[in-house]
Amino acid sequence: MAPVINKSASIAAADSYSAGVVLAVGDAYLTLSGTFVANVVLQSSNDDGGSWSLVDVRARTGSWPFRVPHAGLQYRFGCRVSDYVFGTVVGAITQ
Numbered sequence: 001m002a003p004v005i006n007k008s009a010s011i012a013a014a015d016s017y018s019a020g021v022v023l024a025v026g027d028a029y030l031t032l033s034g035t036f037v038a039n040v041v042l043q044s045s046n047d048d049g050g051s052w053s054l055v056d057v058r059a060r061t062g063s064w065p066f067r068v069p070h071a072g073l074q075y076r077f078g079c080r081v082s083d084y085v086f087g088t089v090v091g092a093i094t095q
Contacts, residue, residue: 008092009077010034017078020049021093023068028095030056030077031063036087038079042066045074052076057083068095 009018030042039059043052055066055075068075077091
């Protein structure tokens, strides 16, 4: 059995992101909690964080699955400059 990956962070400002985490091929989850008004983006990178692509956008608490299509992808979550209003987003990427 592969080890469980759990990368968590608290986001309380615009243009703030969790650290990136490399996930294995398969299913993973983005879980959000806290009290906030913001659009939280899930992003992926295939060049070790040099550039990021949008995977999903969420604006409420909950847990959502996503699929990691190939090895070596790095994932992070956070709030872009135009997406954050106030509060603290507590999030985790797990696999």
